[in-house]
Amino acid sequence: MNQIRTDLAIEVHEMLTEAATELSGVxxxxxxxxxxxxxRVKIESLRAQHQMGKPIGNYITVEFPDVNIAEGEDYENLCRTVAEELSALLPLQKHNTVLVVGLGNQNITPDALGPNVVSKLMVTRHLLQYIPDQIGEGIRPVCAISPGVLGITGMETGEVIRGVTDKIHPDAVIVVDALAARSMDRISTTIQLCDTGISPGAGVGNNRKELNKSSLGVPVIAIGVPTVIDAATIATDTLQMATQKEKNSKLCQELAAMDRDEQYTLLKEALPETLNGFMVTPKDVDLFIERVAKVVANGINLALHKNITFQDIAAYTS
Structure with missing residues (x-):
């Protein structure tokens, strides 16, 4: 199987299944x-870890039909679903402190998911320290940071987060980042949660030091949303659609005889060197980032603060 870029465990499993790869431990x-x-994808063995290219652990994918859901019952149900899945991955004691990290570059829209989520969180650690009598039951200490990116700050994200965790000693860390997907259908309509941490920038081939329990010393939950897709992957999808429509064409018949990996390799080699690593994002990505960030943020809010309502969140964050 070629290394088609995707951060989604469910897509890796689908590719291995399509290639008739024998999988055990998944x-x-x-x-x-x-x-x-x-x-829910569970990787349980070292062999499966090697085949999937992902650490042993749990990967949950929440797919929803319409990212334009911004209010109403469907929107609230989606937020609750994210909250329920997050709570299952991260069992917490009543007064545990949680640090939420919003990765990404605020100045580049497809990479701005993390900072946008952080801006919509109920951050309460300081309130519980200074005015605890005015804080309702069920509110836990939550703090948040958007550390920026190496090219702007001159500091590795891992260095910044490790420094913060060493200082405030959170009981758990939640990391939010933009991801890359294999399928166009999953751009803007998918949220992945996992308990294995994250390697910032991995989806676009820009690997940085991993943020996980080993590096930070506490459980790390990663939440990501695919916002970009490799140009060669889009071309491969288009090629497959064309071969299905033009079945009488000799060229299409020859292309149809190739499997997806062979088509991907052909297109990857045909792309000019300057376009290698070219990533594509939807034209309305700014609107999508704003809406999906609200879903992720409220999923986190509902999971961390018990018995709060959407009205409580709106009152706090407005």
Missing amino acids: TVHKEQKHNAHIS
Whole structure:
């Protein structure tokens, strides 16, 4: 299997299945919850870790039909679904402190998911320190940071986060970042949660030091949303659609005889060197980032602060 870029565990599993690769140590469970389709991938062995290219752990994908959901019952159900899945991955004690990290570059829209999520969180650690009598029951200490990117700050993200965790001693860290996907259908309609941490920039081939339990000393939950897709992957999808429509064409018949990996390799080699690594994002990515950041942020808010309502969140963050 060629290294088609994707950060989604469910897509890696789909590619291996399509290639008829024998998989052991990987279980997949799917269900429908509210208006979302849930896929749970569990990697349980070192062999599976090597095949999947992802650490042993749990990967949950929440797929929803319409990113334009911004309010109403469907929107609230989606937020609750994210909260429920996050709570299952991260069991916390009543007074545990949680640090939320929003990775990415605020100045580049497809990479601005993390900072946008942080701006919509109920940050309460300082309130519980200074005015605890005025804070309601069920509110836990939550703090947040958007560390920026190496090219702007001159500091590795891992260095910044390690310094913060060493100082404030959170009981858990939640990291939010933009991801890359293999399928165009999953751009802007998918949220992945996992308990294995994250390697910032991995989706676009810009690997930095991993943020996980080993590096930070506490459980690290990663939440990501695919915002970009490799140009060669889009071309491959287009090629497959064309071969299905033009079945009488000799050229299309020859292309149809090739599997997806062979088509991807052909297109990758045909792309000029200047376009290698070229990533594509939807034209309305600014609107999508704003809306999906709200879903992720409120999923985190509902998971961390018990018994709060959407009205409580709106009152706090407005």
